Amino acid sequence: MRLFTLNDIKSGLSLVLLKNQWTKTGSSALASGARAVAQLLPLLLLVLSIAGCTARRKSACEGLVYKAGGLTRAEYLSCAGEMIGVLDRLRPDLEAAVQGDKQARSKARDEYAELSTLLKSAGGRNLVERWQDEDLTRLNVRIWNAYTSYGAVLLYPNAADLRGAEASHDEAKSVYGGL
Numbered sequence: 001m002r003l004f005t006l007n008d009i010k011s012g013l014s015l016v017l018l019k020n021q022w023t024k025t026g027s028s029a030l031a032s033g034a035r036a037v038a039q040l041l042p043l044l045l046l047v048l049s050i051a052g053c054t055a056r057r058k059s060a061c062e063g064l065v066y067k068a069g070g071l072t073r074a075e076y077l078s079c080a081g082e083m084i085g086v087l088d089r090l091r092p093d094l095e096a097a098v099q100g101d102k103q104a105r106s107k108a109r110d111e112y113a114e115l116s117t118l119l120k121s122a123g124g125r126n127l128v129e130r131w132q133d134e135d136l137t138r139l140n141v142r143i144w145n146a147y148t149s150y151g152a153v154l155l156y157p158n159a160a161d162l163r164g165a166e167a168s169h170d171e172a173k174s175v176y177g178g179l
Contacts, residue, residue: 091169135179
């Protein structure tokens, strides 16, 4: 699928405006041009938002190729680091959400979706399978526990579930730090 660039949109808008100027005269040409801009503005905003969504950086979790015994530390630790980083950003927003901050809860939803994408890219539920490197298995289980626990807090913000989620998060950070 071809995405339109900003220059494509500017060119199209210019053509519409020029066409309207050639076919109209006086104030009606100006009004027609304004109508054309008003009609194209939603399209412009949609294209820019799509372009912004597709212009993301490649994650270390993409393209991992599993072997029988899981991945090696060299292959996996940068991906795990990205997941820990998202957990670190997610935590304060969920803490604020538990206190009733709706903006923080909305931001937490976005961060949780990012974490979910990383987990899926890294293998999803395969992460909790036993790997040859037991420390990586332990790390994956802790990351998965933090992910599912933070998801519960996101659905129903409460302090008790948050404490359990934070404990799993802290364990994941501890294991990761020891590798």
